[in-house]
Amino acid sequence: TTLLSLAAQDAVKSKLPALNDAQNAEQAQWLTLSARPSIPVDELNTALSTRTYILNTATPSLADITLYARLKDIVEGWTTENFKSHRHIARWFDLVQHFAPLKVSEYVAIDQTLDVPREVK
C-alpha cells in the first residue's frame, strides 16, 4: 500500500512509461488479477519469462509497482523451492524493488545465485 501511494507521487508518476493499447489492456489485467485473493503467480512467472518488466516496457509501469506491492508479503514468505520454481518473478521482483524512485526502505532478500537448471523452450 505504501508503494501504491508512492506511485501516485509526481516523482514516480513522471517516470511511468507511456503505454499502447495492448499494454493498457495488459496493465488492467494485472491490476485485476493482483487484486484477487489468489494471485496467479504461475501465470505471472510465465509472462515474465520473456520480458524484463511485465508490460515489456523499458522501465517499471504502474502494473509492475502494483504487482510488487501486492506480492511483497507473499514473496517474503517464499522458500528456496518457491524461488526456484518462480525464477522469473524473483529476477523481476529484485529489479523493481531497486527502481530508484520507489525508495523501498526494506528490501526483500533475493538470492540471485540459486542453482536452477536451464529452461528448455
Place this chain on the structure above:
Amino acid sequence: MPLTLELPGSPADLATFCDALKALIAVNVSKKSIKLVTDAPTVVLTDDSCRLVTGNAICRYLLGSPSDVSTESIVEFEERAIYPLLLKGDPRVGLGYLNELVASAASVVQAQPVGAIQVILYASSYALSANIDDISAYPALSAWLDNLSALEPVANAVSALTANKPVPT
C-alpha cells in the same frame, strides 16, 4: 503471430464460461480476423504484443477501454462485486446488483455502438442467469439482456458456446 483466441471446449466453471463469452462476443463485435482454438484449457488471447487471460482485458484490447471514470468504476464494480459470485455464492444476489445497475446507468448500458462495458456486463448477467428459470424479478436487466441477445455478434457467440453444452453451475 496472428491474433489468436483460445477457448476451453467445456469451461470448468461459471467464471471461465463468462470469460469465454466476453472474449467471443468481443471478437464478433470487433470483426477482427482471428484464429480460433476451441479445445484449450483456459481463455487466452495472444498476438505479437500481448497475452491476455481475463475476459475484461480481452474486451478492453479488442473494443477499447472505457473513456471516463464513471464507466471505469462500473468495470471495477463488476470485477469486485460480480466476479466473486461467479465463483461462489447465490447468483440471485449478483442479478439484483446488475438489475439496479442497468436501471440506474441506462445511458452507459444502452450506449451505441456496443463497447467493452456492455459486453462485460452482458456476459456476467448471462452467466449468472443461465441456470435460473425465471428472471422476471429483475425486469430492467431482463429487458436489457433480451435486447442485446438479439444482436447478431452476441447471438452467435452465445450459440457457439452453449450449443449442446450446459452452462456450468
